[in-house]
Amino acid sequence: MEKRVTFKGKKLPLLLILPQVIITAVFFFWPAGQAIYQSAFIPDPFGLKSQFVGFDNFTFLLSDKYYLAAFTTTAIFSSLVTVVSMGVALWLALMADRIIKGSSAYRTLLIWPYAVAPAVAGVLWLFLFSPNIGLASWYLEKLGYQWNHTLNGGEAMGLVVLASAWGRISYNFLFFLAGLQAIPKSVIEAAAIDGAHFWRRFWTIVFPLLSPTTFFLLVVNIVYAFFETFGVIHTITSGGPQQSTTILVYKVFSDGFVGQDLGSSAAQSVILLLVVGLLTILQFKFIERRVHY
Amino acid sequence: MRRLILCAGLAAAMAATATPATAATEIQWWHAFTGRLGELLAEQVEKFNASQSDYTVVASHKGNYSETLNAGIAAFRAGEQPHLLMVFEVGTATMMGAKGAIKPAYEVLEQSGAEFDPDGYLGAVKGYYTTPAGDMLSLPYNSSTPVLYVNRNAFSDAGMDPDMDLSTWEQVDEALDKLKAAGSDCPLTTAWQSWVHLENLSAYHNVPFSTKDNGFTALDTELAFNGPLQVAHIGAMGEWAKDGKFFYAGRRNEGGANFRAGECALFTESSAGYAGVKKEAQFDFDIRPLPYWSSAEGAPQNTIIGGSSLWVMEGHEADEYKGVGEFLSFLSTADIQAKWHQDTGYLPITTAAYEQTQSEGFYDENPGTDIAIIQMTGKETTPNSKGLRLGSFDQIRGLIDEELEGVWAGDKSAQEALDSAVERGNKLLRRFEQANR
Numbered sequence: 001m002e003k004r005v006t007f008k009g010k011k012l013p014l015l016l017i018l019p020q021v022i023i024t025a026v027f028f029f030w031p032a033g034q035a036i037y038q039s040a041f042i043p044d045p046f047g048l049k050s051q052f053v054g055f056d057n058f059t060f061l062l063s064d065k066y067y068l069a070a071f072t073t074t075a076i077f078s079s080l081v082t083v084v085s086m087g088v089a090l091w092l093a094l095m096a097d098r099i100i101k102g103s104s105a106y107r108t109l110l111i112w113p114y115a116v117a118p119a120v121a122g123v124l125w126l127f128l129f130s131p132n133i134g135l136a137s138w139y140l141e142k143l144g145y146q147w148n149h150t151l152n153g154g155e156a157m158g159l160v161v162l163a164s165a166w167g168r169i170s171y172n173f174l175f176f177l178a179g180l181q182a183i184p185k186s187v188i189e190a191a192a193i194d195g196a197h198f199w200r201r202f203w204t205i206v207f208p209l210l211s212p213t214t215f216f217l218l219v220v221n222i223v224y225a226f227f228e229t230f231g232v233i234h235t236i237t238s239g240g241p242q243q244s245t246t247i248l249v250y251k252v253f254s255d256g257f258v259g260q261d262l263g264s265s266a267a268q269s270v271i272l273l274l275v276v277g278l279l280t281i282l283q284f285k286f287i288e289r290r291v292h293y
Numbered sequence: 294m295r296r297l298i299l300c301a302g303l304a305a306a307m308a309a310t311a312t313p314a315t316a317a318t319e320i321q322w323w324h325a326f327t328g329r330l331g332e333l334l335a336e337q338v339e340k341f342n343a344s345q346s347d348y349t350v351v352a353s354h355k356g357n358y359s360e361t362l363n364a365g366i367a368a369f370r371a372g373e374q375p376h377l378l379m380v381f382e383v384g385t386a387t388m389m390g391a392k393g394a395i396k397p398a399y400e401v402l403e404q405s406g407a408e409f410d411p412d413g414y415l416g417a418v419k420g421y422y423t424t425p426a427g428d429m430l431s432l433p434y435n436s437s438t439p440v441l442y443v444n445r446n447a448f449s450d451a452g453m454d455p456d457m458d459l460s461t462w463e464q465v466d467e468a469l470d471k472l473k474a475a476g477s478d479c480p481l482t483t484a485w486q487s488w489v490h491l492e493n494l495s496a497y498h499n500v501p502f503s504t505k506d507n508g509f510t511a512l513d514t515e516l517a518f519n520g521p522l523q524v525a526h527i528g529a530m531g532e533w534a535k536d537g538k539f540f541y542a543g544r545r546n547e548g549g550a551n552f553r554a555g556e557c558a559l560f561t562e563s564s565a566g567y568a569g570v571k572k573e574a575q576f577d578f579d580i581r582p583l584p585y586w587s588s589a590e591g592a593p594q595n596t597i598i599g600g601s602s603l604w605v606m607e608g609h610e611a612d613e614y615k616g617v618g619e620f621l622s623f624l625s626t627a628d629i630q631a632k633w634h635q636d637t638g639y640l641p642i643t644t645a646a647y648e649q650t651q652s653e654g655f656y657d658e659n660p661g662t663d664i665a666i667i668q669m670t671g672k673e674t675t676p677n678s679k680g681l682r683l684g685s686f687d688q689i690r691g692l693i694d695e696e697l698e699g700v701w702a703g704d705k706s707a708q709e710a711l712d713s714a715v716e717r718g719n720k721l722l723r724r725f726e727q728a729n730r
Binding site (some may be wrong): 043044048066095148239241242258 | 359363366369387391392393394405446478479540541542543544547551552554556564659685687688691694695696698699701702703720721724725727728730
C-alpha cells in the first residue's frame with residue numbers, strides 16, 4: 001500500500017533537478033571527460049605542444065610493476081583505514097551512548113579531531129613519531145623498540161593508517177551515535193528482560209538495525225581512503241620508504257605535479273575512476289542486500 | 294539623471310585604469326620563500342623599488358618550490374604568467390625545454406642595456422644554468438653546496454680529537470668506528486641523500502651522473518650513476534647503516550633536527566643550513582669540506598649547487614623586459630650579493646661579491662663560511678661537474694630516495710638499488726624526451 005506523489009507535467013520536475021544536474025556536469029562530467037581526453041596525449045607541461053599517443057599512456061602504466069604494486073598498497077591501506085576508523089568509532093559510539101552524566105562533553109571532545117585538516121594531522125603524527133626525537137618514538141625506545149618509519153615499510157604504513165583514520169573516527173562516531181540513538185529502546189529493553197547480556201543484544205539487535213548507517217559509512221570511508229588521504233601521505237612519508245605507502249591517488253599527484261607528466265597522470269585518474277566506480281557498484285550489489293532499512 | 298551617473302561612473306573607471314599607465318611599470322616576481330628568507334627577499338625588492346621610479350617589482354609568494362613551479366606553469370597556460378619565476382635547480386630542464394614559454398636571461402639583460410658582465414658570475418654557480426656555449430639562461434638566485442658539519446663536543450666526549458682530519462671518507466670511516474665504539478647513537482646522518490651522496494658525489498669525483506655531459510648536450514641522456522665509484526660509496530654507507538654508524542632520518546633535511554639537538558656527530562647538509570645550526574646548536578661545531586674517496590683518481594673535483602634561479606617568462610611588453618633586465622642586473626650587484634651571502638649562507642653569485650665579503654673580514658669572524666665557495670671554485674669545472682640537466686628530475690630524485698632506502702634497510706645491495714634506480718629513471722627520461730621532442 002505504498003503512496004506515491006507524482007508530478008503532473010514534466011517541466012517542473014526537470015526544473016527541480018536541473019541545479020543538481022548542472023553541478024554534476026560542471027564538477028564531475030566535464031573534468032572526468034577532460035581526464036579521459038587528456039589520457040590519450042603526452043603534452044609538455046606548458047601546453048605548448050601535445051602528441052596524440054592513443055593508449056600508450058595506459059600500456060606504459062600497466063607494464064610498470066611499481067604501478068601495479070600501488071594497487072595492492074591501496075587495497076591494504078584502504079581496508080586498514082576503513083576498518084580502524086569504523087571499528088574504533090563504533091566502539092566509542094557504543095560507550096558514549098551508555099554514558100548518562102556528561103555525555104555531551106564527551107561527544108564534543110570526540111568530534112574535535114574532525115576539524116583538523118589531513119595535512120596538519122599528518123604533521124602532528126609525524127612529530128610524535130619522528131625517529132629518535134619524537135615523543136612516541138622516544139617512549140618506544142625506552143621500551144626497547146627502535147622505531148624508524150623512514151626505513152621500515154610496515155611502520156610507515158601503520159603510521160599513515162593511524163593518521164588517516166584518526167580524524168575520520170570523529171566523523172564515523174557522529175553517524176554511529178545518531179544511528180544508535182535511532183534504535184527503539186523498547187526492543188533493547190525487551191531483550192534485556194529476556195536475559196540477553198550487552199554483547200548478545202549488540203550482535204543480534206543493535207548491529208543489524210545499525211546496518212544502513214554502517215553501509216553508508218563503508219562506502220564513504222572507502223572513497224575517503226582512496227582519494228582524500230594523500231595530504232597525510234604527502235606530509236608523513238611522501239610514498240616511501242621504497243614504495244610501501246604509495247597509493248594510487250598519491251601516484252596521480254606525484255606524476256602530475258612533481259613529474260609534470262600530465263598524460264600519465266590523466267591516464268591514472270581514469271583508471272582510478274573505473275576502480276572506485278566498480279567497487280561502489282560491487283558494494284551496492286552484494287553488501288546492500290544484507291542491509292535492513 | 295541616470296545617464297549622467299553612468300557617464301560619471303565611466304569617466305571615473307577610465308581615470309582609474311589610466312593611472313597605472315603613467316606610474317611605474319609593474320614587474321611580477323613569483324617566489325617560494327617564507328620566513329627569514331622571505332623577509333630578506335622583500336628587502337631586496339624594496340631597495341630596488343626605492344632606487345629608481347620607472348619600475349615597481351611586486352614579489353608574491355606561491356608556496357614551496359614545486360608549488361611555485363606549478364603555479365607558473367598553470368599561469369602560463371592561462372596567459373597570466375609573471376615576468377619572473379623562481380624555479381629550483383631540478384626544474385631547470387623542464388624550463389629549458391619550454392621554448393616559447395621562456396626568454397633567456399642573457400638576452401633580456403643584453404637588450405635592456407643594463408650593466409651585464411657574463412664573466413663576473415662564478416663559473417660553478419652559473420654553469421648549472423648556462424647552455425653548452427656558455428649563455429646564461431636564467432639568473433642564479435640562491436645557491437648552496439653540501440658540506441660536512443662536525444659536532445666537536447661529540448668528538449671530545451668520545452675521547453677523540455675534534456680537530457682530526459676528516460677530508461676523506463676513509464678518515465670518516467675510521468672516525469665512525471671510534472664514535473660507535475664510544476657509544477654514539479648517531480655517528481653520521483645526512484640531508485638530501487640523492488643530492489649529496491649521488492649527484493655531488495659524482496661531480497666531486499669527476500664521474501658522470503648521466504650520459505651526454507649530464508644531459509647538458511642532448512635530451513636522449515641516460516642515467517649512469519650505477520658506476521663503480523657510486524656503488525662503492527652507497528655500499529659503504531649501507532654497511533655503516535647496518536652497523537648503526539649512519540642514521541637515516543628522512544628524504545629531506547629531517548636529519549638536521551637530530552644534528553642540531555646534539556644527537557649526531559657528523560652531518561652532511563647544504564651550506565645554507567649554517568644559519569639554522571648556528572642558531573640552535575648548544576655545542577661547538579665546525580664546517581668542513583665534503584669528504585672524498587682518496588682512492589678515486591682526480592678527486593676532489595668540485596661540488597655542484599642546489600637552490601633556485603630566476604627565469605624570465607615570455608609574453609610581456611618590451612619596456613617591461615627592460616625593467617626585468619634592470620632588476621636582474623641590480624640583483625647581481627656586489628652589495629646585494631654580499632649581503633645575501635652573509636645573511637643566508639647561500640653562495641654569492643659573482644666574484645665581486647665574494648671578494649667584497651672577504652675584504653669585509655666576514656670569513657675571519659665566521660670561520661667555515663667560505664668552505665663552500667672554495668670547494669666549488671677550487672678547480673675548473675668539467676662536463677661531469679658543471680651540473681645536471683635532466684627532465685622529470687624531481688621525480689627521479691624521488692625514486693632514487695626509494696632505492697636508497699632499500700639499501701639503508703638492508704633489503705637491497707648497492708648495485709641492485711642503483712641499477713634499479715637507473716632503469717626506472719631512464720623510463721621517465723624517455724617520457725620527458727617524448728613530451729619535449
